Amino acid sequence: QEKAEKFTIGFAQCTNGDDWRKAMLEGMEKELSFHPEVRLLMKDARDNSELQVRQIRELLAAHVDLLIISPNEAQPITPVVEEVFNQGIPVIIVDRRTTSKLYTAYVGGDNHQIGHTAGLYVGELLQKKGRVLEVTGTPSASAASDRHQAFAATLKNYPNIDLVASMNGDWEQAFVTQRLPDVLETHPNIDLIFAQNDRMALGVYQVCKAMGLDKRIKIVGVDGLSGPKGGLQFVEDGLFKATILYPTGGEEAIRTALKVLHQEPYGKENILGTMVIDSTNVHILKQQTEKIIDQRQDIQQQQLRIEQQNRIYSSQQTVLYILGAS
Ligand code: FRU
Numbered sequence: 001q002e003k004a005e006k007f008t009i010g011f012a013q014c015t016n017g018d019d020w021r022k023a024m025l026e027g028m029e030k031e032l033s034f035h036p037e038v039r040l041l042m043k044d045a046r047d048n049s050e051l052q053v054r055q056i057r058e059l060l061a062a063h064v065d066l067l068i069i070s071p072n073e074a075q076p077i078t079p080v081v082e083e084v085f086n087q088g089i090p091v092i093i094v095d096r097r098t099t100s101k102l103y104t105a106y107v108g109g110d111n112h113q114i115g116h117t118a119g120l121y122v123g124e125l126l127q128k129k130g131r132v133l134e135v136t137g138t139p140s141a142s143a144a145s146d147r148h149q150a151f152a153a154t155l156k157n158y159p160n161i162d163l164v165a166s167m168n169g170d171w172e173q174a175f176v177t178q179r180l181p182d183v184l185e186t187h188p189n190i191d192l193i194f195a196q197n198d199r200m201a202l203g204v205y206q207v208c209k210a211m212g213l214d215k216r217i218k219i220v221g222v223d224g225l226s227g228p229k230g231g232l233q234f235v236e237d238g239l240f241k242a243t244i245l246y247p248t249g250g251e252e253a254i255r256t257a258l259k260v261l262h263q264e265p266y267g268k269e270n271i272l273g274t275m276v277i278d279s280t281n282v283h284i285l286k287q288q289t290e291k292i293i294d295q296r297q298d299i300q301q302q303q304l305r306i307e308q309q310n311r312i313y314s315s316q317q318t319v320l321y322i323l324g325a326s
Contacts, residue, residue, distance in 0.1 A: 004037040007261050009254075010064030012056050014096065016044040016074035017172075018199060020223050020248060021055075024094075027250025030296055033303055035258065039155070047138075047171075049076040053317065054078050066090045066104075066257050073140040074099050086147040090260045094253050097142040098110035104260055107253045107270040109246045110223045111146035114222055114274055118147070118194055118244050119154025121276050122220060123309075126242060128159040133183065135176055135204060137196045144171075147196050164190065168201040175204030184211060192218040198231035198243055199223075205239045222246050226289040235282045242278035 011028070015021055025042070030036055041062060045052035049072045057080070059067060067084050069091065071077035078098040083089045088226035090104040097106065122132060134151060137144035148166060155163050167183045169176040176195070180203065184190065193202035193208075201221030208214040224231045224245040249272050259266040278283055 004035070004049040005261075006039075007065045008041055008063070008106040009037045009257055009261075010059030010062065011040055011042040012045065012052055012059060012067065012069040012118065013042055013049045014045050014052060014070045016042070017046065017065075019225055020197070020199075020246075021226065023225060024248035024250040024253075026296075027248055028149060028254050030252075030299065031251045031254035033300070035254075038130065038258070038261075047072060047306075049073045051087070052077060053080050056084065060084060060087075064089065066092065066261055068092045068253055068257060069092055071139065071142070072096070073141060074142045076168055077215050081324055082163075090257075092253060092257055092260070094249055095143060097242050099142075103250075105256050105266055105268050105270060107249045107256050109249070109274055110271045111143045112150040113247060113271075114244050115147035115150030116154050117274055117276060118220060118222065119151045119157075121242055121244070121278075122151075122192055123155060123158045125218065125220075126158075126161060126191055128158050131162050131187075131189055132166050133164055133187060133190045133193045135193060135195040135200050136166050136179070137169065137171040137200075139168055141171075144196060149195060158286075169195065169201065171197060173199045173203035173206075176200045177207055180204060180207040181211065184213070190217055192220065192241075194220045195222070197222050198234065198240070201231070201240055201243070202234065204236070214226045220244070224285075226286065226293065230258045231285050232277065232282055232289065235277055235279065236286065238279075242276050245274045245277055247274075 032040055043055035045055055050070050067089055078100050078211040080309050081091055081098050082100050082102045093103045093106045095108040119150055136148050139145055152163055155161050164187045193204045197206050198221035201219050204219050208217050216240045220245040221240050224243045226232050235243055236238045256270055
């Protein structure tokens with residue numbers, strides 16, 4: 001049997017500190033478990049662009065065969081990614097983008113589509129009339145600026161909907177609970193808050209509850225993760241009106257990387273779909289995602305068993321060899 005070629009994939013992750021990123025990594029690891037000859041070297045930049053640039057240089061020094069990167073912010077990360085690409089190392093961009101066309105492939109959601117979908121849903125939910133506040137991720141990240149641009153543009157089609165303000169929540173619940181109370185003091189009578197991810201949407205809910213506004217203000221998030229702290233649960237429990245699904249694309253990123261490394265045909269833009277999750281479909285979606293998680297665990301179990309069998313088999317081979325040799 002032909003021996004598979006060994007590869008090292010470098011992964012420059014903008015942060016690994018939240019459940020969405022952890023789900024992405026799990027997806028990658030699941031896909032990689034079928035390819036033991038491929039090693040993943042991940043660096044966690046903890047939301048820091050300077051650190052991410054340094055880590056990309058470390059991955060270069062480690063002679064990675066391909067780089068997967070989720071750029072923390074678009075502008076500061078662009079030059080080094082171009083440099084890697086120009087050195088002939090394939091670059092797969094996931095989730096957030098640089099400002100450059102110099103990359104091998106993109107895998108992830110379309111953040112314009114996310115903002116647009118949110119805008120349409122909000123417009124109809126409010127019956128075309130009301131005051132809206134947006135809580136964005138770090139504005140210099142492409143996911144935040146794309147979502148904002150498309151959300152604002154879509155709401156412009158509703159003349160009686162006022163996008164009152166956009167507040168930066170830097171992607172995290174804690175920043176929202178710090179910053180939102182002042183914004184709500186300045187802008188009273190808000191009907192709906194669109195938070196660009198579910199972690200911030202949870203912060204929005206906590207602030208609204210503390211201010212006695214939770215019955216009045218409707219909340220829409222993004223991501224739609226499963227699990228007890230995921231958006232699906234909060235939609236099911238009625239804390240959020242809806243969340244817009246933003247798939248992590250971990251599996252797809254690895255699959256694309258392997259095609260590139262094996263010089264098989266691949267697509268440059270691999271856009272993952274989205275959908276609105278609200279009370280009308282959250283049940284079925286939760287069931288489906290739980291099923292997938294179960295199946296993933298089954299796969300892991302089976303792989304463990306195969307490994308055990310292989311170990312037993314190779315030790316038996318050794319015994320046979322020794323017997324044969326003597
Ligand atoms: C995870 C995250 C998600 C969000 C994405 C945007 O780190 O903050 O919640 O959808 O990044 O890039």
